Amino acid sequence: MKNKRQRQHHKEGSNFPGQHLMHSKRLTQSLVEMAGVESNELVLDIGAGKGALTLPLAQRAGKVWAIENDPQFVEKLREKFGKAKNVTIIAKDFLQVNLPRKPFCVVASIPYSITTPILGKLMDQPTIPMKKALLVIEKGAAKRFTASPVIRPRILTWRMYFDLKMEQTLPPHHFSPPPRVDSAVLFIKKKTKPLIPDWCHALFLSLASYGLKRAEWPMDQVLKGVFTGPQITRLVKELGVTRDCPIGWLREEQWATVFHSMIRYVLPYRWPKKK
Numbered sequence: 001m002k003n004k005r006q007r008q009h010h011k012e013g014s015n016f017p018g019q020h021l022m023h024s025k026r027l028t029q030s031l032v033e034m035a036g037v038e039s040n041e042l043v044l045d046i047g048a049g050k051g052a053l054t055l056p057l058a059q060r061a062g063k064v065w066a067i068e069n070d071p072q073f074v075e076k077l078r079e080k081f082g083k084a085k086n087v088t089i090i091a092k093d094f095l096q097v098n099l100p101r102k103p104f105c106v107v108a109s110i111p112y113s114i115t116t117p118i119l120g121k122l123m124d125q126p127t128i129p130m131k132k133a134l135l136v137i138e139k140g141a142a143k144r145f146t147a148s149p150v151i152r153p154r155i156l157t158w159r160m161y162f163d164l165k166m167e168q169t170l171p172p173h174h175f176s177p178p179p180r181v182d183s184a185v186l187f188i189k190k191k192t193k194p195l196i197p198d199w200c201h202a203l204f205l206s207l208a209s210y211g212l213k214r215a216e217w218p219m220d221q222v223l224k225g226v227f228t229g230p231q232i233t234r235l236v237k238e239l240g241v242t243r244d245c246p247i248g249w250l251r252e253e254q255w256a257t258v259f260h261s262m263i264r265y266v267l268p269y270r271w272p273k274k275k
């Protein structure tokens, strides 16, 4: 039994979900400009479709990987870019693609159905050399990723390493066929100075998962499983909050303070463990 979304795609004559293509050259040009792509950069176009972004990217970037898993679109990409020296067409599911080992950027209008797995692949490991990404995604998702304060441990952990900003709303008429919801441009940039070191990534995720399990609880109640009473007193003073402040209200910088205090003052056997 197909759900509503699948039935809609079936009507549109495609087996590949999320094929809402951009048709305005002005828009695709302006997105590539907004991304600030440089002539020496490697750029990934994830879900390249018929190449609406691939073309302006190829004109600006050093190298472009056009990644697409619909064979009909791959055929079109080969016709258009087969001879372009700086475009590599990768006919694969992006989630199965090995990411570059050298620094790269992403400029893409991605398939909405796998937005979180795509972002996870790009940001779950801080050692992945992604410098920046300009992504067209569903507006609701863009709002979730940029909301403040953040109460999802995985998103909070991304934001310890990357700045995420919603730049612009794109109404359905920019796409063919038009999606039923608004889209938005999400801009992601690696922080010049991450709030926690790369090697602390898993440990921070454990602390965030532990703390945000009860995001609405007062922070002293939540943190007493990790910190001692006097340590909490010192910590809330340093954070500039009251003891009964819901832990879910903390900003990224405050989470970094909690984390660094834990590393510094709390014995490792009390640190939250990876689940």
Ligand SMILES: C[S@@+](CC[C@H](N)C(=O)[O-])C[C@H]1O[C@@H](n2cnc3c(N)ncnc32)[C@H](O)[C@@H]1O
Binding pocket: 016, 017, 018, 019, 020, 021, 022, 023, 046, 047, 048, 049, 050, 051, 052, 053, 067, 068, 069, 070, 073, 092, 093, 094, 095, 108, 109, 110, 111, 112, 114
């Ligand atoms: C929103 S469309 C964007 C197409 C094109 N970039 C544009 O702006 O016109 C998303 C594209 O992602 C492709 N796609 C869907 N799932 C994919 C996957 N797992 N890996 C690579 N491409 C995928 C679809 O076939 C579609 O062409």
